Amino acid sequence: MEKYRPSASMFEPATYRISILGTLDKKWSDYCGDMTIEPTIVLQQYPATILTGVLADQAALIGILNSLYDFGCPILLVECVEAGGLRIFPDSQGDHVAS
DSSP: OOOOOOOOOTTSOEEEEEEEESOOOGGGTTTTTTOEEEEEEETTTEEEEEEEEEESSHHHHHHHHHHHHHHTOOEEEEEEEEETTEEEEEOTTSOEEEO
């Protein structure tokens, strides 16, 4: 059986989750496209930050990634969580499929 793979446009809004190593103060939310900023711990010892939010398009995503790079934040993960009204999630084989 073939899996349905939605096509997301790089010119439409989508929800992204970005994980970085280190901490980023919540006051940077406005500068980061009003993304939600939440501290976390990775590998049971390293401080990390997860940014989650809707960005206008992939150009806005690249702008956020460039800003994080300029801040000196190592980027661990960039993930499209929802695009085109479809929620994206990993299935048991690690592929990304739409629900």
